[in-house]
Amino acid sequence: MEEAASDPHEPSRDGARVIRRAVALLREVSASRGQGAKLTALAEAAGLPQPTAHRLLSVMLREGLLERDEATRAFRLGPLLYEFGLAATPRVDIRRFCAPSLDRLAASIGDTAYLNCRSGADALCLDRREGGADVRPMPVEVGNRRPLGMGSGALAVLASLPSEEVDAVLAHNAGRYRRYGMTPERVRASVEATRARGFAVTSGRVVARFRGVAVAIGNGVGGIPVALSVIATEDRLDVRRIEKVVLLLQREERSLRSILGAEPSISQKGFAT
Structure with a gap:
């Protein structure tokens, strides 16, 4: 009876919950970029019972939001999302705005430079430039995402947020951090250290034997928290070179x-985050 009396133009509480769960699954599929992700892993990462995750994934599969590899049974982002992306025009082209900086960094340092931004409780790789070094880090492709705090760029972005937003992100990602051998408490300590020194440094947090250094861009670009980072092997990014x-x-x-x-x-200009 209460549901019938609600505003027909407003999504019901159950409807909003379904949408949030579907988006959480899409984010996790996106985070597995290239390799795809299976039902069990997706349900665990999104904090959903497997039957619930299976129902939502099945609907998105039928609608073209997802596709499934018949051999591995892994889910990947579907063609409909690509079509949506073609129609989406950002208010501010962060990639174009920061492109000259990435070019200069890669040319000056010789290692790969990255551009990361906030996407909800994740950091999204928006762009990258290859340096001339012979040894390069494991590829972090444009479009890759990981929980805020995991990796130098993601840590710099997280540390640039107001403290209450940091608290919310840590609470949201608590279970996800376990996959990286981290806890919210350790990530919070890294946030405080980053704020104290003015830049982020991480070693082996995402890829073993690689180190990243990152700096957040002021108050962001177009209302979006953004960071520039450089990743190289630990022997290339020693203490002296980190300073440079x-x-x-x-x-x-x-x-x-x-x-x-x-x-x-x-x-x-900006977007809701």
């Missing part, structure tokens, strides 16, 4: 912030 990389990252951050200050239309 940080100086270059900070130089690019200041340059971008200066442009944003002169273009308020860019800095004021």
